[in-house]
Amino acid sequence: MTKRVVVGELPVGGTDPLISSAVRWGDLLFLSGRAPIDTTSMEIVSTDFTEQAQSVIDQILASLAEAGSGPEHVLRVQCYLLDAGDFDAWNALWASTFPAPRPVRTTIVTSFTIPGMLIEIEVTAGIPS
């Protein structure tokens, strides 16, 4: 029987672990959309796009490792940008983070719930057996 397994939890706008950082279902791993926010101070980590994006990637790589997955097992990445002008910087970070052949990806331009956020990234991965 497949069982839902919560890998970690995150505060969202408060100190309670309001969402899970990652949930496993069989050999599939679903990560929450990760934001460039320090989960202790609940503040944006930087006003710089690349520093924000690197923080998000670092959180994602940590969650993948915690669940027994990794960047080479990522299936899908959904990226939300505030400013289309950050697309080239995002492509550069993407190419250095995920080894070829890379995951599938969707990048759209939206707004966010927390002022100052420039990027949010959501990942779906496989867990090798």
Added chain:
Amino acid sequence: MTKRVVVGELPVGGTDPLISSAVRWGDLLFLSGRAPIDTTSMEIVSTDFTEQAQSVIDQILASLAEAGSGPEHVLRVQCYLLDAGDFDAWNALWASTFPAPRPVRTTIVTSFTIPGMLIEIEVTAGIPS
């Protein structure tokens, strides 16, 4: 052999069942993005955010139950808000709907195809065997 099973159907801007409310694939359940729209009159249920969000949650819980799943088996929730100012109300409804440890979640701020919509929610769930 895994087979695609449609759990229910929904009209979209008309009376034909243009989309499925939920589709099962093995032990995974995919729900359509649910909107605060009365599927008989095709009108927005309320101008109030919390009433709209509760209507969406009620539809989701009904689809989960119909498919043999439930809020404790939800893996991922993607929430689209028109107004970032509704984030606290969304967090409160979220916390009371999904028991801890909660699903993974992404919340972004976008626009919608139907005027008056303040929220849309898309769910991916597991179906326990």
Added chain:
Amino acid sequence: MTKRVVVGELPVGGTDPLISSAVRWGDLLFLSGRAPIDTTSMEIVSTDFTEQAQSVIDQILASLAEAGSGPEHVLRVQCYLLDAGDFDAWNALWASTFPAPRPVRTTIVTSFTIPGMLIEIEVTAGIPS
């Protein structure tokens, strides 16, 4: 053991195959968000919504066929529109592309990274065994 299988690759803002067009994991198939862009010239295929949308659907159908799937096996479709005024044209194309009972669907209104884009579509499908 389930293994990640890349079905095809796509350039994104350049000539390198920066993302995969589709990735298979077991009997699940994840497609990249597809844009109305000619992958040789990297230019928007048309200024007309229906021509853009048809180009995106054609790319998706080709990727599904390449992976041993097809429109009748599509589980979820996420559609991003620049202009809510294109919703009716999208519904018409949707109805003629996916046979009933149709997949689950979410349609929201966002912006894009490349000027002139009016639509982007992301698909999750099953692969029948």
